[in-house]
Amino acid sequence: MLKFSKMHGLGNDFIVIDAINQEVNLSNEQIRFLADRRFGVGCDQLLLVEAPQSADADFRYRIFNADGGEVAQCGNGARCFARFVRDKGLTDKDTIAVETVSGLIYPTLQADGSVTVDMGKPVFEPADIPFVAEELATTYMLAIPEHGKVEITALSMGNPHAVMLVDNIDTAPVAEIGPLVEVHERFPERVNAGFMQLVSSEVIKLRVYERGAGETSACGTGACAAVVSGIRRGLLANNVTVSLPGGELQISWPEDDASVWMTGPAEHVFDGEIAWATLNQM
Numbered sequence: 001m002l003k004f005s006k007m008h009g010l011g012n013d014f015i016v017i018d019a020i021n022q023e024v025n026l027s028n029e030q031i032r033f034l035a036d037r038r039f040g041v042g043c044d045q046l047l048l049v050e051a052p053q054s055a056d057a058d059f060r061y062r063i064f065n066a067d068g069g070e071v072a073q074c075g076n077g078a079r080c081f082a083r084f085v086r087d088k089g090l091t092d093k094d095t096i097a098v099e100t101v102s103g104l105i106y107p108t109l110q111a112d113g114s115v116t117v118d119m120g121k122p123v124f125e126p127a128d129i130p131f132v133a134e135e136l137a138t139t140y141m142l143a144i145p146e147h148g149k150v151e152i153t154a155l156s157m158g159n160p161h162a163v164m165l166v167d168n169i170d171t172a173p174v175a176e177i178g179p180l181v182e183v184h185e186r187f188p189e190r191v192n193a194g195f196m197q198l199v200s201s202e203v204i205k206l207r208v209y210e211r212g213a214g215e216t217s218a219c220g221t222g223a224c225a226a227v228v229s230g231i232r233r234g235l236l237a238n239n240v241t242v243s244l245p246g247g248e249l250q251i252s253w254p255e256d257d258a259s260v261w262m263t264g265p266a267e268h269v270f271d272g273e274i275a276w277a278t279l280n281q282m
Contacts, residue, residue: 075220
């Protein structure tokens with residue numbers, strides 16, 4: 001039997017698996033089955049808790065989207081990861097050093113049950129996002145077939161993001177524009193498409209169409225990217241409340257060349273088991 005936990009961060013939901021105390025070797029087809037909301041367990045992403053590969057870390061953190069593809073970072077997942085390893089007795093630390101594909105992150109469990117994560121420094125150099133552009137700029141124009149051009153901010157928070165300003169988040173063309181931005185040829189590894197509405201210099205509303213998952217209730221790295229985008233454009237303060245369909249995150253970016261900090265909830269839903277015989281049919 002494969003043991004797992006179902007968790008969520010503001011409705012962005014995860015299957016979290018301890019791959020330290022049980023042998024786990026899932027194929028892309030098996031991950032897609034587990035993520036399927038009709039035939040499997042259902043999730044936006046599957047998270048693996050593994051032993052670290054370096055002496056500087058307590059754990060290794062791997063993330064797979066619902067389509068089976070592995071990605072480098074997930075902010076809501078990082079909070080759930082921290083809550084999982086603490087609740088399961090895998091650590092007694094409040095601050096945990098966690099390896100990801102994009103480097104070390106340091107989630108900290110707060111007394112009120114929320115989790116604060118040092119999400120690392122944003123990356124703007126186009127080649128490192130990756131994004132095809134002749135030179136570094138604050139914003140770029142992106143041609144969208146049958147929709148004209150949209151202005152975006154392109155950056156990486158361990159995964160690529162394109163952030164667009166919209167007048168009204170409720171009527172923003174997320175379902176129409178999101179999939180087209182996700183697979184745009186200027187983003188060779190695809191991209192998360194963020195739609196941001198300014199409420200004030202300290203509050204924004206946000207919807208995110210995530211690569212490999214579609215629109216989700218919340219996207220932690222997307223919230224970080226949106227706030228960084230707004231600060232770089234001179235529109236936002238250094239501490240911002242991000243209102244997502246699933247709830248609110250607190251995002252702080254003190255200054256250029258500093259890490260972005262994210263604070264928000266991480267909720268356990270249930271524990272379960274699934275037979276390997278079922279998975280091996282995939």
